[in-house]
Amino acid sequence: MSHRLFDELLKRHVTDEGLVNYQGFMTDSVQLTAYIELLSNNAPNDSNWSDDDQMAYWINLYNAATIDLVLKYYPVESIKDIGSSIQVPFVNTPWDIQFIEIAGKQYDLNNIEHNILRKKWAEPRIHFAINCASYSCPELRREAYEGALLQRQLDEQARAFINDDFRNDITEQSAELSKIFDWFSGDFGKLMSLRDFINQYADQKISEETKITYKEYNWKLNDAN
Template sequence: MQGRITIYSTSGCPHCKAAKAKLVDLKLEYVDVNLDDNPDFRSKMIEITGKRTVPQIFFNNIHVGGNDDFQKLTEEELNKLTNEVKTNPVPTDAPPIPQSSNSKSGTNASASLQSEIDENANLIQDFNNSGIIKDQRQMLTVYRNVFSGSDFVSFIMENKKTDRKQAAEMAANLYRLHFLSNVHAGDAFNDDSTLYRLLQDEPSNALNANVSVDVKPLPASELAVLLRKQILKLYGEFLSSDGKCVDYDGIKESDLFKEFVNLTGQLQRVNLDNMSREEKLAFFINIYNALVIHGNVEVGFPSSTWQRYKFFNCVSYRIGGLNYSLQDIENGILRSNRKGVGMLTKPFSKSDARLKVALDKHEPLIHFALVCGAKSCPPIKTYSSDGIMDQLKCSAESFLETEDGCELDTKKKIVKLSKILDWYKVDFGENTGKVVEWVCECLPKCEKKDQLTKMIGDKNYKVQYMPYDWGANKKPKSGL
């Protein structure tokens, strides 16, 4: 082949995988520019295509478009494009590619899974085997697997051969590092009768609660990115060639998933103190999106309203010593403790320790970065604190420029919006008109933006919210 087929893609994108599968079936070689691995190429792709979704496919310098455009090509059109790259060399105005590109996407996250053993883990293990931890009754309540602060300090004095003051300082440091927690909650460690419990003994249904943590946890932002890349790699490997379903059972049995689960254990002791707004946004968006897939693997894909309610309220990770469900992350943290769909109260009470982690002000753009079932994917799947607002805006633009997010019927004067904009209307404006104005402002420069601007100016339009497709993408078992 004299020329080049170029495809801009992201890891775990079903539409990208379907396009690549068709190229393979056609026995056509291609260069895959993975935007997760080459983030500098996102803006280049947008500049030359005017599109913010992936995949974007080129035959030499001829822009085919996305997966839907590619799949709809007639035999005659496809033959013409194939002939173009087989007979003509790559033109100078062909889309740019990295110096080292190939047709394999994804990031080898496994290479980064090695972490330093935490020297404190041995002390905690010795304490766990000391016989000091017992069940204790206070009033009418029995507390399982607990110990007093004073007993813990005494153990450290004996184990480390130090005085009580130094032992108490060591105990307080272990408390800050989330090796233990206060049974009744509290911000500081006390060398008295206050009851504590080791992290591994804390009652929890979190998906990472029973994972041992004997390594020093990575910095929060770095850990979240690594987890997200790892789960996207898994998702991509077990995604069907047509991009329509995922073999979650296969994921669960894979060694790569076991590595991922072990990595989630580090979240239990990760430090969330002093994180900036940008760091919180990137961290919790990445964790939310990884947790959704982890939940699908371990719990199953929710197929009814009641199952969805349980899924989003019960599927959780233990992060920094506290439990965070999907509902807690979205509505408690990222929406600055606002009621979610169907919620009667706010996620966090005034005394909830997680409230201090929540954003000071809600961020409406998060709704286009959290996992959704759109027919096209944004060119960003993993978020970083550096440039997070530009990344979120790009994801919002990519969603709203498709028919999944916003569709206009200019003849009937109807603005059709995603149900997401109805469910979380309060985040976008005080009324429907303000929501439409927010959408118009967020849209990139395109014909749709011009049309919507005119409709708003004429003040002659109706708004409809499109049904949300909750359909599962789980691969059916053989024989069913």
């Protein structure tokens, strides 16, 4: 299926630094809604979708739905303000709001991340592709993910994120890493050690002697305005 509608929006409303022009997305909300409805009506399946096509679908859905959720409550200081702090009934966090309908079934963002993307594929690079609308998240890519391009796109996201000294401060002696590597240590350690994973992409390699700590996560909204 085509992700052209979302690709156009990302090119138009995401800055070179990965910040999001939510006001611009609001102006183009009809196009965003049309894209989400396209996904809703074209759920992937194992029989005629490749793994990469399926993964691209769910990553794009997560990112588009996150933007859509922020727009429903915009302006907010943080995505974490959505949920219990603004009294959405029976909801504790924004990731638990069931507002995404795919083939007649309701999903929340946690369903997509944990029950589909992480559960179905042993692919830690997804953590650099999905964007939680916050400063410490990996930058939102300025193009939609496509099955045919996915492996290159994921590699580029991993390399950009790991070498971004705002999100990871790496020297030979110490590595102050994103909290993402702590929260999802099991994902990064499935196929190799965390150090080996980092060294696949880091310009500055680390050794067994390198002390690893984790940065505080900045949940401020990744708003370009």
